Amino acid sequence: MIHLRLRVPSQLTDVVRDLLVDDDTVVNVAVVPGAYVKPEGCLITADVARENAQNVVASLRGLGLGHSGAIALDEGQTVISDAADDAEKAAPGSPIDAVVWDIIEDRARDDVRLSWAFMAFLTLATMIASVGRLLDQPVLIVGAMVVGPEFAPVAAVCFAIARPRWSLLPRALSTLLGGFLVATVVATTIWGVVHLFGGFTNAQLQHRPATDFIVQPDIWSFVIALLAGVAGTLSLTTSKSAALVGVFISVTTVPAVGTLALSLATTTWHDARSSLMQLGLNLLGIIMAGTTTLLVQRFFWARIRVRNRALPPSLSSRER
Structure with a gap:
């Protein structure tokens, strides 16, 4: 109720x-x-x-x-x-x-605000992902995925397109891209200083088999992003929010940004390009799937509500 x-x-x-x-x-x-x-x-x-x-x-x-x-x-x-x-x-x-659209819209309007907390969590998640890539530790990559708060503005983008609420779209995109930009700049600066003082070498980044999937985007990266987009959207629009944790550790957004920062700091341009491609594929897949899921839910519930209004109260109750 x-x-x-x-x-x-x-x-x-x-x-x-x-x-x-x-x-x-x-x-x-x-x-x-x-x-x-x-x-x-x-x-x-x-x-x-x-x-x-x-x-x-x-x-x-x-x-x-x-x-x-x-x-x-x-x-x-x-x-x-x-x-x-x-x-x-x-x-x-x-x-x-x-689906109660007014509740979802209220959450979306909160999520499009670029706050210090959002930037702090995203930057920390990016740093954790960078360490995971440097040490070739998938556990740290998973931890970074869970810490990252980027799905909220991504979901707001999907809602703005599907509902539609065009006034939300520029703010959602600016929060998402602005957060990634700040996290990348901060992480790149920190790793640049660490690299300059000999904290690690470029050779240490050459063979990282456990985390090489980050710099190897392929069709499966896109497929997983599509599936995660559907699951994440359903968890936000229904009462199954526990599924969001699984969504966080399925998509390679924060790990891609963390690897991008590490690559920029060490001028490893090939990895930087691959990381950007991985990030783009994941964001595109999530937004496409999330928007489609919202459109399907909107159509489905509109049909049910119209049908329910068309029936006499006693008949509609008996049918259910």
Whole structure:
């Protein structure tokens, strides 16, 4: 269930209350007149089945509540109630598979902000990946993949294209590319100083069999990126966020940036070109797959919701 908390202007209170009460997928509707004082308004709370939350929010937006009032969504609610069980049975589809686009958009808008924390994590992940490449240690490469935060802006790019929300796209791309640029510059500078003072030699980078896959991009790099893009997008749009860890350690984005920094510091141009190609293949695959997955989900849920609205309430409940 998703908990709704609404600030409703007094002239819309009856309309909003009736809209929620008449919906079989909404329960626990409560109205507190005059509860808000800044800005003024009535407080209306309710629990809605996740599968139909997007429809309910769209109806509230249609009343202008997003401008004249406020709509707050709180997911992850556990409601122990027979009425709540009946509401979920009346909703289309499965709660695990349901997509609430407003929640995803809110996350995407947070993820497109280029923060110090994002740059710090990406730079640290890049440094760890560089050490993994230098020492030929796959364990460090995997660790760098987990630390890297780059999937969030990549997912925001996919959302901006699929929804579409074009205003998000430039910010998502600038966060992603800006983060990679900062991480590369910092890591290259550090490794350049270490190399200059004899911390390691170019010969140490010549034979690294355990991590050579980073500088050997091929069709399988692209295929894995496609699969990871689908898995990552599904984990973000559904309640299966644990799968994200597997996505992080499947794609070779951060390892490619770490190897790029190491190659630039040692002027190993062949490895630098291969790393850039690996990074590009992975990003292209993830974005293509993620965008396609969102488009499929959008089409699928639109069909289910239209079909559900077209059926009489009693018939739609019996069919499920």
